[in-house]
Amino acid sequence: MSHDAAHALEHPPTATGLDTRKLAIWTFIGSECLFFASLIATYLVYHARIKSGPGPYPHDAWTAPDGTHFEPIFEIPLVTLGTALLLFSSFFVVLALNGAQKGNRRQLVGWLAATIACGMFFVGMQVYEFTHFVHKGLGFTTNLFSAPFYTLTGFHGTHVTVGVIWLVTMLVLAIRGKVPPAKALNLEMAALYWHFVDVVWIVIFPVVYLMR
Amino acid sequence: MANDTAAPQEHAHPGAGTYIKIALVLFVLTALEVGGYEVVHRGEPAGLAAMLAPIFVEVLLLLSALKFALVAMFYMHLKMDAKLFSTVFVFPLIIAVVVIVALIALFAYNAHVSAPLGG
Numbered sequence: 001m002s003h004d005a006a007h008a009l010e011h012p013p014t015a016t017g018l019d020t021r022k023l024a025i026w027t028f029i030g031s032e033c034l035f036f037a038s039l040i041a042t043y044l045v046y047h048a049r050i051k052s053g054p055g056p057y058p059h060d061a062w063t064a065p066d067g068t069h070f071e072p073i074f075e076i077p078l079v080t081l082g083t084a085l086l087l088f089s090s091f092f093v094v095l096a097l098n099g100a101q102k103g104n105r106r107q108l109v110g111w112l113a114a115t116i117a118c119g120m121f122f123v124g125m126q127v128y129e130f131t132h133f134v135h136k137g138l139g140f141t142t143n144l145f146s147a148p149f150y151t152l153t154g155f156h157g158t159h160v161t162v163g164v165i166w167l168v169t170m171l172v173l174a175i176r177g178k179v180p181p182a183k184a185l186n187l188e189m190a191a192l193y194w195h196f197v198d199v200v201w202i203v204i205f206p207v208v209y210l211m212r
Numbered sequence: 213m214a215n216d217t218a219a220p221q222e223h224a225h226p227g228a229g230t231y232i233k234i235a236l237v238l239f240v241l242t243a244l245e246v247g248g249y250e251v252v253h254r255g256e257p258a259g260l261a262a263m264l265a266p267i268f269v270e271v272l273l274l275l276s277a278l279k280f281a282l283v284a285m286f287y288m289h290l291k292m293d294a295k296l297f298s299t300v301f302v303f304p305l306i307i308a309v310v311v312i313v314a315l316i317a318l319f320a321y322n323a324h325v326s327a328p329l330g331g
Contacts, residue, residue, distance in 0.1 A: 016294075016296060017294075018294050018296060018297075022297070023296070023297070023300065026297045026300045026301055027300050029301060030300050030301050030303065030304035030305070031304065033301070033304045033305050033307075033308045034304050034307060034308050034311070036308070037307075037308030037309070037311045037312050038311065040312055041311055041312040041315040041316065042315075044312065044315075044316055045315055045316060045319045048323075059253070076246065076249065080242070080246050083242060084239065084242060087235070087238045087239065087242060087279075088235065088239075090238075090283055090287050091231055091232075091234070091235040091238075091287070093287075094225075094231050094287050095228060095231060097225075098225070098227070098228060098231075101225070191287075192288055195283055195284075195287050195288045196288075198283060198287075199279075199280050199283050199284060199288075202276055202279045202280050202283065203276055203280065205245075205276075206245055206272040206273070206275070206276050207272075207276075210245060210246070210248075210249045210272055211268075211269055211272060212253065
């Protein structure tokens with residue numbers, strides 16, 4: 001039995017003519033849009049009142065009544081680097097998918113590894129950033145900036161972590177030769193999730209870090 | 213019949229050349245965002261900074277929307293794939309934008325109305 005025939009038996013044609021697994025991941029991504037929209041809306045609603053509580057603040061220095069001075073806490077260059085790597089990781093994962101569809105295992109494994117490396121850097125950057133902020137005195141309930149900020153970026157970081165785990169699984173399968181062109185859709189679904197994580201950050205980065 | 217209905221998803225994805233061009237555009241747009249931030253908030257309060265500051269939020273939103281659209285259309289293949297995928301993605305996206313705008317408007321209105329009362 002050929003690969004195509006086996007594939008056809010495994011996934012019979014659907015009423016829409018589309019693979020239901022791909023439709024499912026798109027539906028999931030659609031629902032995730034609403035999830036992140038609620039978090040972004042909450043952040044924006046409180047953004048105008050971030051100085052209602054004590055500092056530190058993201059962009060401005062602040063001196064407490066007891067004389068303690070807080071510098072602005074955002075480190076834009078580091079987050080910009082993380083953003084650039086996340087964008088490049090989207091580019092790398094489409095090249096990996098391109099390799100999977102052509103049956104080029106070397107291209108698949110190489111670009112997938114590069115994608116994972118970028119994702120891990122991003123997660124590491126966020127762990128560093130959160131730790132740094134807590135050491136600077138910005139706890140979860142410190143002011144009206146901190147709670148929505150940690151919730152929004154923390155949920156995004158969790159999504160990136162899940163994406164990295166998914167991609168590592170795909171990498172192990174690819175190394176074992178279990179991602180042939182007939183099963184490239186398995187990687188395409190992981191790639192779609194990864195791109196979604198990227199587009200969410202495309203919105204979060206300017207909204208949280210660049211708007212004052 | 214089954215083959216006819218299966219046709220919508222059989223669109224070729226773009227090649228590496230297209231992906232590279234999109235990556236370069238995304239990189240340039242991100243550089244513009246961060247460059248704009250540096251000019252507006254750390255540059256001299258005159259000249260380009262003074263010109264850019266009043267429209268900076270709108271510029272950021274525009275650049276962000278452009279990057280979002282490029283990734284969705286080319287890297288997520290919505291431009292080439294079946295229209296049903298676009299529908300399943302874009303419909304909740306529209307609701308998401310409406311939710312954000314509505315919530316901001318509601319809180320702005322609430323702040324405007326309650327400010328004289330509660331301070």
